[in-house]
Amino acid sequence: MTDNNPKPPPDTPDSDDFCNQWSFELSEYMQFDDNQWMHDDIPSFSSENVSNQVHQPSNVREFEGDESYFEGSSSRETGGRENRQVVRERFAFKTISEIEVLDDGYRWRKYGKKMVKNNPNPRNYYRCSVDGCSVKKRVERDKDDPRCVITTYEGNHTHPSSS
């Protein structure tokens, strides 16, 4: 990873701080919290790791209509193996990027890849490689706009970033 990310990812997403901490462009972001999600104004953002920087505010509406995304976020918890009453810190955002794995200052290990319904692009599953940290993230490309990468974080890091 790089040394360009002195701050850890947002355990408590906050629009301006969140965007300033991360070195990639956010075209959309939203928070999942107890089946609620929200999106804020599109932040201005300077990127060092994202090659194409194009803001598309209109994508918010497209994202709201992603049924598969709602499914996975509101009812299914880790394959349904855990009690759905367990609410984890979870938030997702959409970026316009050629690369799927954004450099957020943590080390991630890929543990699964799956084709999902209603999306020709595979969904990739990552887990924080730090021992004892159970943070996971899912990364998939938007079915309507392959330039957009939808990243969903789940859980809180129990350690500082590796950078």
Place this chain on the structure above:
DNA sequence: CGAGTTTGACCTGCGC
């Protein structure tokens, strides 16, 4: 050699 990736199999919940 260790860390990370790939990929098919497996498990579980949900809808019909």
Place this chain on the structure above:
DNA sequence: GCGCAGGTCAAACTCG
């Protein structure tokens, strides 16, 4: 009860 879909596991493989 069965099939489908999403998520995870783990062995094999790759790479530095």
